[in-house]
Amino acid sequence: MTLKIYGVPRSRAFRTLWVAHELGIPYENVSVDMRKGEQHHPAYLAVNPNGHIPAIDDGGLVMWESLAINLYLAKKHGGPIAPRDVSEDGMMTMWSFWAVTEAEGHALKILYNRAILPEAERDEATVAASLTALRKPTAILEAHLAGRNHLVGDRFTVADLNVAAVYSYAKPAPELFADAPRVLAWLDAALERPATLAAREG
């Protein structure tokens, strides 16, 4: 049965479409349009009772939580983006959890207040507070990328994908990267991959 990825590319479902393209696996993108409130329809709540996208149905295995889905799909299908051993698996999980707990909320506030909300509703004070909160994790990332181009191992992996997907939300604040040129170069390289570009189309 073909992997079903629920959601639309302009959402966190993008991350899972991206991993599918990196893995070269077939999938069906089942549209769940947030603008129409479809994530709250009973048919979708039966898939993800949280009412959030993405979710997947992989031959009857139903999962939600985008970064957990990505780690699962990488490990299931293997190849260069997947962990080679339990140590890499641990590090990829660590970086993914780190991105969600330390960066995602702040980065999302930047995205909303610099790019998504109508201009009249944007709040630069929220952006400033988010930038302050992101300074420490960004410095940690910058230090980690000294002398290496990827987060785990010597290749692009699902750890880079998961963390870059989160950090991409902060791109509308270029000032964040003024002191983090390695983070910016790493992020741009991830966001320009052929699989990344393909995932934007669904």
Ligand SMILES: N[C@@H](CCC(=O)N[C@@H](CS)C(=O)NCC(=O)O)C(=O)O
């Ligand atoms: N932690 C979840 C968050 C999912 C999430 O909040 N998705 C957003 C779209 S990017 C959503 O469904 N928003 C609609 C809503 O909450 O009603 C994940 O990473 O999968």
